[in-house]
Amino acid sequence: MSYLNISGLQKAFGSQRVVKDFNLSIAEGEFVSLLGPSGCGKTTVLRMVAGFETPSAGSISIGGQDVVGLPPQARAIGMVFQAYALFPNLTVAENVGFGLKVKGTGRAEREARVAEMLKLIGLPDLGARYPFQLSGGQQQRVALARAMAPKPRVLLLDEPLSALDAKVRVALRNEIRAIQTELGITTVFVTHDQEEAMSVSDRIVVMNGGIAEQVGTPFEIYNRPATRFVANFVGTLNTFEARVEDPEAGRVTLGDLPVRLPGPVAARAGTTIGLALRPEQLHLGRGPDHEVVLPARIEEVAFLGSVIRLRVATAGTRLSLDTFNRPDTPPPPPGAATEVSFSVRDMIVLGG
Amino acid sequence: MTVATTDTAAAAPAAARGPRANPWAWVAFGVGALYFLVPLVGMIEFSLRKRRGTYSFDAYTSVLGDPQFQQTFAFSLVMALVTIVIGVLIVVPAAIWVRIRLPWLRPVVEFLTLLPLVIPVIVIGFGYIRLYNTSSFLPMTGTAASTNVLLLMGYTTLALPYMYRAIDTGLRTIDVRTLTEAAQSLGAGWTTILARIMLPNVFGAVLSGAFLTFSIVLGEYVLAALLDRPAFGPYMVALGGNRAYEPAALAVIAFAITWGCMGLIQLAGRFQKHTRAART
Numbered sequence: 022m023s024y025l026n027i028s029g030l031q032k033a034f035g036s037q038r039v040v041k042d043f044n045l046s047i048a049e050g051e052f053v054s055l056l057g058p059s060g061c062g063k064t065t066v067l068r069m070v071a072g073f074e075t076p077s078a079g080s081i082s083i084g085g086q087d088v089v090g091l092p093p094q095a096r097a098i099g100m101v102f103q104a105y106a107l108f109p110n111l112t113v114a115e116n117v118g119f120g121l122k123v124k125g126t127g128r129a130e131r132e133a134r135v136a137e138m139l140k141l142i143g144l145p146d147l148g149a150r151y152p153f154q155l156s157g158g159q160q161q162r163v164a165l166a167r168a169m170a171p172k173p174r175v176l177l178l179d180e181p182l183s184a185l186d187a188k189v190r191v192a193l194r195n196e197i198r199a200i201q202t203e204l205g206i207t208t209v210f211v212t213h214d215q216e217e218a219m220s221v222s223d224r225i226v227v228m229n230g231g232i233a234e235q236v237g238t239p240f241e242i243y244n245r246p247a248t249r250f251v252a253n254f255v256g257t258l259n260t261f262e263a264r265v266e267d268p269e270a271g272r273v274t275l276g277d278l279p280v281r282l283p284g285p286v287a288a289r290a291g292t293t294i295g296l297a298l299r300p301e302q303l304h305l306g307r308g309p310d311h312e313v314v315l316p317a318r319i320e321e322v323a324f325l326g327s328v329i330r331l332r333v334a335t336a337g338t339r340l341s342l343d344t345f346n347r348p349d350t351p352p353p354p355p356g357a358a359t360e361v362s363f364s365v366r367d368m369i370v371l372g373g
Numbered sequence: 374m375t376v377a378t379t380d381t382a383a384a385a386p387a388a389a390r391g392p393r394a395n396p397w398a399w400v401a402f403g404v405g406a407l408y409f410l411v412p413l414v415g416m417i418e419f420s421l422r423k424r425r426g427t428y429s430f431d432a433y434t435s436v437l438g439d440p441q442f443q444q445t446f447a448f449s450l451v452m453a454l455v456t457i458v459i460g461v462l463i464v465v466p467a468a469i470w471v472r473i474r475l476p477w478l479r480p481v482v483e484f485l486t487l488l489p490l491v492i493p494v495i496v497i498g499f500g501y502i503r504l505y506n507t508s509s510f511l512p513m514t515g516t517a518a519s520t521n522v523l524l525l526m527g528y529t530t531l532a533l534p535y536m537y538r539a540i541d542t543g544l545r546t547i548d549v550r551t552l553t554e555a556a557q558s559l560g561a562g563w564t565t566i567l568a569r570i571m572l573p574n575v576f577g578a579v580l581s582g583a584f585l586t587f588s589i590v591l592g593e594y595v596l597a598a599l600l601d602r603p604a605f606g607p608y609m610v611a612l613g614g615n616r617a618y619e620p621a622a623l624a625v626i627a628f629a630i631t632w633g634c635m636g637l638i639q640l641a642g643r644f645q646k647h648t649r650a651a652r653t
């Protein structure tokens with residue numbers, strides 16, 4: 022059931038431990054993103070799967086076969102690099118056909134497959150061009166076709182979009198996802214852009230300091246972050262400190278407001294825990310069945326199009342608040358006094 | 374003085390159009406060209422004067438018809454080609470390996486490749502003779518064939534600084550590490566990577582390294598003389614000591630070969646389609 026299996030993976034460069042006990046199982050045909058800040062070890066994990074780095078400990082298996090001892094050329098893995106890495110001396114068609122040629126695939130079959138791949142990436146007529154004659158987006162598409170032409174068991178992409186400009190980036194990520202779905206290829210995608218990860222992935226692995234902090238669907242990661250780090254890294258967050266009164270019953274005090282959380286709290290009475298709220302769960306004015314209402318003053322208004330993001334000052338803290346744009350209701354001006362409300366059910370209890 | 378003033382006045386608008394239009398640039402170019410051309414023309418003129426009172430190619434026919442010329446030239450030509458092949462086979466993988474696996478070793482390797490420029494050739498020659506003489510543990514100077522091997526080793530060493538620098542500069546223009554990894558993930562082994570990716574991409578650099586090697590080997594005297602091999606260098610020296618017009622003819626021939634090589638390099642560059650537009 023799980024196709025790519027990584028367990029207890031570790032990597033140290035000298036005394037620096039870059040990957041510490043990394044575990045992940047990926048099902049066949051799944052699209053999984055590794056998301057995390059710079060230097061958290063995403064690339065290192067990917068390179069160990071590809072065979073360019075040797076793990077210090079742990080195992081990696083693909084389709085039940087342990088691949089740790091195999092050199093990269095024997096792993097049947099497709100790799101797409103941030104810097105495209107097309108072979109400058111080969112034409113687009115020769116680049117795409119390279120893996121098949123190395124395998125010894127016959128000419129007719131190779132040409133058919135190359136034509137098929139070029140069609141799939143939407144560049145059917147550019148086979149005779151050289152890489153320097155293509156735009157960045159086109160080059161990365163060719164790199165994708167080249168990686169997939171030999172039908173690899175796993176496709177690895179290391180920040181394939183970060184060298185492209187914003188528009189191309191969005192278009193290409195959707196295209197990558199569409200092609201991946203069509204071919205049903207098991208894919209690991211590395212990025213430090215959370216929006217990118219959320220929009221295309223079946224599951225996301227949020228990494229921090231060489232470990233997988235949380236693995237889950239974009240919906241789970243966003244709405245039920247398991248750790249404080251995940252909650253802060255993914256999306257915007259308003260955080261509150263609350264004092265635990267009765268952990269069993271989930272009773273805490275927020276400032277001097279008694280609040281009853283939906284479930285029990287894993288902390289002792291008298292200690293402080295972190296609570297968090299997404300900006301879109303905070304409501305301008307009194308919302309229906311919102312138990313908590315706070316007086317507030319508008320500080321900043323940022324009009325983002327479909328969403329308006331407000332910064333409001335309340336009870337000593339500043340909160341971010343998102344509301345949808347409505348053509349008949351202009352946003353309140355900065356300085357206006359108002360009320361904000363939210364429901365305790367929407368609060369996220371922040372773990373360690 | 375007057376002439377100079379009018380010149381500058383006329384040059385002012387021309388100079389604004391760009392450096393090409395500046396007459397002083399042309400003057401500098403002309404002086405430089407004369408510096409090279411006058412001795413060359415003088416040498417060519419001299420080489421044509423073997424027959425008294427008239428120009429002729431007598432010196433050339435004499436040189437080209439000399440069986441010793443043919444033998445030594447052929448010998449050095451073969452040595453040069455073999456040196457180039459050995460050099461490329463050693464330097465390309467070494468330079469790539471240093472680039473991707475041992476970057477910290479780079480300064481050491483660069484220093485090593487500079488040594489042949491610092492240490493006089495005669496030291497290498499005497500060293501070889503001491504180490505490999507007929508009463509040594511490895512008597513390589515014993516037969517002509519093994520001495521040729523020794524000579525090739527020496528030539529490779531002499532050409533190393535040029536070969537390494539040319540190829541390393543060529544490698545700098547491509548992302549060796551990522552291209553290697555891309556090829557590996559597509560199933561390619563080292564031979565395929567070197568032959569299909571690296572060599573074609575540094576082809577121009579390899580050619581200029583090869584060309585420098587070629588001219589070094591053709592003109593090399595000390596090593597060939599010390600090891601007593603019938604090479605072109607010692608032949609040129611011997612000829613220079615014995616004849617008047619023939620050495621000049623020989624120099625012109627060597628010069629023509631040099632220019633022929635440069636033309637070939639240019640031509641080869643033109644045939645590399647993948648870099649044509651990138652270069653201009």
Ligand SMILES: Nc1ncnc2c1ncn2[C@@H]1O[C@H](COP(=O)(O)OP(=O)(O)OP(=O)(O)O)[C@@H](O)[C@H]1O
Nearest residue numbers: 034037039057058059060061062063064065066213
């Ligand atoms: N070959 C290496 N030798 C020594 N240290 C390395 C090596 N490769 C990576 N590191 C270190 O390992 C850590 C993790 O690197 P890695 O490239 O995996 O991060 P990343 O999550 O991909 O970051 P980014 O988002 O910036 O690409 C970094 O601190 C880096 O300095």
Ligand SMILES: [Mg+2]
Nearest residue numbers: 063064065179
């Ligand atoms: Mg990285």
